[in-house]
Amino acid sequence: MMTYQEAVDYIEETPKFTKKNSLDHTRAFLKRLGSPESRMKILHVAGTNGKGSVCSFLASMLHAAGKRTGLFTSPHLVDINERFVIDEEQVSDEAFLKAFHKVMDCVGVMKEEGYPHPTYFELLFLIGMVIFKEAGVEYLVLETGLGGRLDATNSVAHPVVTVLTSISLDHTEYLGHTVAAIAGEKAGIIKEGVPVIYDASCKESEEVILAKAHEMHAPAYGIRPDMYKILGETEKSIDFSIDCGYYESISLSISSVAEYQMKNATEAVTAIRVMDREKGEFTDEMIRKGISGMRWQGRMETVLPGVIIDGGHNEAGVEEFVKTAKRLEKDYPVTLLFAAVGDKDYRHMIETICRELRLERVIVTEVGGYRSVDVKEPKGLFEQFGQKEIKAIPDVKEAFEEALREKGDGILFCVGSLYLVGSIKKILRDKEDGK
16 A cells, blocks of 8 residues: 555656546546546536636635535645645545545556556546545536546536636647637537536637537626626725626625636636526625635735735736736835746746836746756846846745845735745745744
8 A cells, every 4th residue: 555655656657748548538437436426516617717716716605605515626836635625625645545545446457457547637636536525525616627628527527517717828739729729628618508607808719618608508608807896905805896697796805916816706606606596595695705715825825924926827827917916016116036937938928027017126046847947047038128136046945035035015926837836835834834
C-alpha cells in the first residue's frame, strides 16, 4: 500500500499531455467504480476565464442552503487535495488515499483487460468521484479541465445544469485558434434538455453556444453586462444588484475588489435559480450568504493586508487584473511582483500592464520549474515598455519579502502565473507553521 506522498508522486508522474483517452474509456471506469456520478446532482461548468470562481460561488450557495456539497476544481496551488472540497473543507489525506487505492485497484484490473492507463486529469477525476460518493455528497459542482467536449468530466451524462463562463483565446494548441472554435469545444458540455447559463457578452461565442443549445433542446440563459450594476464599493467588497428578467431582482455583496466577479456571481445565481425553478428551495437569504461568503484562492485574493495575489495568466485574465489595479491605484501606490512561465505570452502581458498602469516599482522573480523564465527576460521587457524602478530577484521567497518591504502603505499585487500564486501560498503557510 502506498503512503499519501507516494500516491501524490505517482499521480504527478502520470503524463499530463499525452494522448487523452476517449469518454467511453472514462465511462467504463466510472461504471466499474459503481457509477458514483449517478448518485449526485451535478452542476457542470466550463469556460476560459471565471469558471473556478463560478464553481466556488455555486458551492458556497449550496453549502449556505445546508446541502452536502462537493467541489471539484483544478489546478491546485499547493496541495493536490485542494481539488476535492466537501462542505468548504479540503478532503483529508486519508480520504484521498483511500479513494486513490480504490481507483488504482480498478486500473490494475482494467489494464489486464486491455484498457489504457488513465491520464493525469482522468485519474484525478476518477479519484474525486469516489471521494464524493463515499462522503455522501448530494450536489457536486464539477469544473472541466481543458476544453469541454472531450474533457473527462463530460463523461457525466445527466447534469442538472451547465454553465459556460467567458470564452477567449487560451490553450489554442488544443482547442482551436478562434473564439468560435474554442466556444464549440466548451459548448460540448451542453446536454439534451439540460438548462445552460452562458456569458452573452461576446457575439462570436454566443452564436456557437445558442446553436448547440438549440440542437440539444437546452433552455439557454445569457448573462449580459446590463443585467448587473454596482450599488457601492470599498477596498474589500462590492455591493451590486442583479436584474436579468429570469427571476426577481436581488441585491448582493461580494468579498472582492474585482468587478468581474459580479458577472461570475450573476452566472452562478442564475444557475441556482434555474436549477431550483420548480422546488423553490433556495431563498434570497441563502443566496446572499453564499455569495458574500465565497472565497476563491488565487483570484484577486487578499492574503495579507494590502497584498493581493492573482493567477490570471492569459490575455483576458490580465485585462481584468489591470482594470481592478487601475481602480485601486487612484488611492494607493502599487508595487508589482511578477513571474511568468515559458508557455504563456508574457511579453504581451507586460506590455499591457506597463501601458495601462503607473506602477511605483516592479520586482521580477522566477517560478515554474522547467517552464521557468529567467528574470532577465521580463526585467528587460519592463524596461523596454517604460518601467523605471525594477529589481530582479530569482529566489521567490527573497523577492516576496523584498516586495513586502517596498510596498509600504500601498498595495502589492503578485501576478503573472498560478505557479507564483502557489509559491506565495506555500511561503505564507510555512511561515504560519513556523518553518
